Amino acid sequence: MLGNLNTRVMLEYLPDIWQGFLATLMLSAAGFAGAMIIGIVACALSIQPLRWLRGPAVVYVDAIRATPLLAQLYFLYFGLPRLGILVPEMVIGVIALSLNSGAYVAEIIRSGILSIPRGQVEAGKSTGMTYLQRMRLIILPQAIRPTVSPLIGQAIVLIKDSSLLSLISVVELTRAGQMIAIDRFMPIEGLVATALAYLVLYYLLKLLAGVWVYQNRLPGRA
């Protein structure tokens, strides 16, 4: 099936694939940045003791994790205009990606924080540190390490999820691949070209994760 792949057509559409690649990269970067902000806030709310602040954060995380991204995307796509909020599809797409991944990011950070032994908190408490000092000086610096790999994993999921934005006619990688299918009726060529581009993104992130882990080895450990 792949033996008689029409590479000439694939090369001909290279500029379109490249544009789609850049668009996916930008959408994902923006989406992930938003997800980090939302995730950190939701996590902070969900681990602090005040119930009326914790409630909304827990509901948000549960609601996102319980429903499909496609439903969330359409909900915003049709729902926002009803509220009189008229923004480009691309912006709706980024909001959907941020809201969706934000819930997972919140859970990843939360489990990183919960993985720090209770004794660390008690050591900080017993020297008179405030909650924020314990978080900043003791817990968070230790919680970053176990969260980096799962966060990069979530970024990879987000990149793949961004293909759904093609359904609300945002032009990105998947959409660019579909063009080859539609214009030339060569669906396999389009799919292979996009798959290769996603693979490049995947390895870029994997490399990034490797570099971070290497540069942040525990001091004094090989």
Next chain:
Amino acid sequence: MIEFSSLNKWFGALHVLSDISLSVAKGEVVVVCGPSGSGKSTLIRCVNGLEPFQKGKLIVDGTELGGSEASLRDLRMEVGFVFQQFNLYPHKTALENVTLAPVHVRKLSKAAAEERGRALLEKVGLADKMENYPHQLSGGQQQRVAIARSLAMQPKIMLFDEPTSALDPEMINEVLDVMVSLANEGMTMMVVTHEMGFARKVADRVMFMDRGAIVEIAAPETFFTTPKNDRTRDFLSKVLQH
């Protein structure tokens, strides 16, 4: 300095501390012993507010526990706590472990905190380990860093919860020596330990707890030679065998 009046604590239905009344004077060293689960840790954890209690009164260094979060923090600056499992910060060097709270809580300058930290680490015999991370230190060395970390806040009271029971036998003495010299300097101390040699040497009073209550408390000579209670005698015969 530490004043328990009819203090009671429950974990759910479990009555962990029942009617504790005890007064520890300034400069006094009280050793607490008793079987596992008798409430020793819970008792000293109440003193710096790591455990809340439900009934009775506890006054430490003039502050009544159970007040505001801020008054609790002020109190904790004056009360050092040494844990069985050391609880050193693994991402900080020995010196950073010791200077962290003085800089951020006492608001000492970094230079002043380091000077104090170096002096303390020297005092506990770790002059050559200041830049080591906890995982590069032996258990005994880690526990000495932990003691120095507490002392760096210049507390008025030091609490120890089985500071040597996670250590290999050959490291126990290096930690006890530090505690002995601290006691001789006049520090007010409550020490949960089964090191009866230490109790004999420096304790002003030794206390035996069982099932959340103080069974017997006496000066070491009396406590070890003529214990009044059967349970104390039974316990002593077990711990003094080895």
